[in-house]
Amino acid sequence: MRGRLTLVYGSLFLAFGVVMLGVTYVLVWQQLPGKAVIRGATNLGPVPADPTLPKPEAYFQEVVRETRDDALTVLLTQGGIALLVVSAVAIALGWLVAGRMLQPLHRITETARRIAESPAADRGLHERIALTGPDDEIKQLADTFDLMLTRLDRSFDGQRRFIANASHELRTPLTLNRTLLEVALQQESASVEVRQLGTTLLAINDRHGRLIDGLLTLARSERELTERSYVDLADIASHVSADDVQVDLAEAATVGDPVLLERLVQNLVDNSVRHNLADGGWVRVATYTKDDLATLEVSNTGPVVPRYEVETLFEPFRRLGRDRLAGPGVGLGLSIVRAVARAHGGEVHAVPRDEGGLVVTVTLPAARPWQ
Template identity: 85%
Template sequence: MKLTVRGRLTLVYGGLFLAAGVVLLGFTYVLVKQQLPAKALITGGSMAGQPPPPELARPDVIFQRVVEDTRDDALSALITQGGIALLVVGAAAIALGWLIAGRMLQPLHRITDAARRIAESPAADRGLHERIALAGPDDEIKQLADTFDLMLTRLDRSFDGQRRFIANASHELRTPLTLNRTLLEVALHQEPASPEVRQLGTTLLAINDRHGRLIDGLLLLARSERELTERAYVDLADIASHVSGPDIKAELAEAATVGDPVLLERLVQNLVENGVRHNVPGGWVRVATYARNGLATLEVSNTGPVVPRYEVEGLFEPFRRLGTDRLAGPGVGLGLSIVRAVARAHDGDVRAVPRDEGGLVVTVTLPAAS
């Protein structure tokens, strides 16, 4: 188990304090030992010229023994009492160091909490509006917080610019596409048009429609990655019943949530269309809705080609599908990207699991309506 920074700082502080205390205690022991006499100095003779009594014979030996015992007791008491005092003060110093380290690291906890909230935000840019705004002296920690705030500001501007660019470009492209469609339809309905011209016009109309769906998908993707401004009671089972066709197996139970009805309808529609489009002849598509553990769940499964597990995550990227980087064929390659963006905008999640027999099981979970 790895220690936290607070624990390591406390151990370093406490270790240094105890080491310094041991050195100080040892130095004091040496000084006191040098100051205490090792031998007694006996001067003079017997008292009043009388011979010493037998029990006081050799007083220098007895006094020397008393001096040595006193010296040993003093040094022993110094080591024992000093060691106990060092341990008590060391424990208090370690506890104080733990409190001081926590106090000093508190601004770092604020930075970590802010970064975690932004990273766990369901929408890609929802948390970028948050700032740490750390107050206090202009030290290293405040400089780190200010740098983090500056990074968030630039990321926020980048996301806003990206959304505005997609929205503006999509709107600007709608006009020429609408004009092209009108001119093609007029040319096709003219009597002198030859079969070759009509075939060319039909092909160009199909290409025009494809580009129109691509623009609509980009607009919807840009909208779904913004914070929701409209929320209403929505039952996923009602949406699935309207979207599902007669050839789709439906097992629909109430799965109520709160969100944007237009975006949620597009989410269900994209999943069902994706299951139908990427199916095999004679296969099946199943749609199920239910509420469980505080979550409204939509599950769409189908038979289809075998999907390697390592390619599942790439299917949620824009303009990607199985086995190719660019989409060639029906669709515009934004279906699952829009599904994930809409789910995350509603504080939900989406996951796909490949079936061993072929096909996918795509599950969308959203917070259930209270």
């Protein structure tokens, strides 16, 4: 925009300068006489004996015409040079003025970029532009942007509080239900039907408990991290991987919340094991550091995943081929993985294998030696 404004300013100045120079040329051309007007004296000297020589009157008229033409030529050339020099100065000043005028827009853009690039979804919403100056269109834009950020911040805070409060409120009745069911099942007078019903209800109660735990983790991972410490993804992967999981672990150190990072690795490994349905299938976990990124890679065999459905797997309560989860999971595993990764300034990507299964890669900023 700065270049376009400068080009417009310079083009308009040059166009008006050319018009002014043309008008000046016409006015001067009209004022300068085309021939000499001789009054009084009629004898301008003896007539030359050589007929090829011009007569004195004709010679005088020629001098007047040449002087007029020279003056107009000088006006055009010198005026054109002056116009080019002044236009160059005007374009340079226009560049500086345009930059000065657009400086508030740069501030708005930088603030929006910082918020958009914040690792957590709502971490930068507390920031405001707070632009000062005259109440012009740019300040109105900045104030509108600040108002939008305020409303978004309140919306995110309300959403987090609702999820956290609802999850905590639901824990109490679930715990009470579990206690009552366990007491009922321990009674000797309980029939087989009652025991079967109690076992089913306990399984449903456990699933609801895992759902609430997942919601709490998801809500926590979308906040700004309050605890940061040195964590090696290789240590976590070694701890959560079962004996039948293939591991290739090299140091992959990062800085973050150890509890959330352990949940990230645990969810990926559990998901890979749960969906590894092919006969003779395998699950492989690898960690390494490359290009200043601590990387966790979990791959497995399993059903073929269409590429167009990969992104939907990271949405809450979604599963391959169906909207709601009917199995033992609660549909929040990969959602929590992505939320935790972004809260730590990283990303997660999934690529389907042609033979079936997925390769899920999590990249986090590597820990520096002094951290």
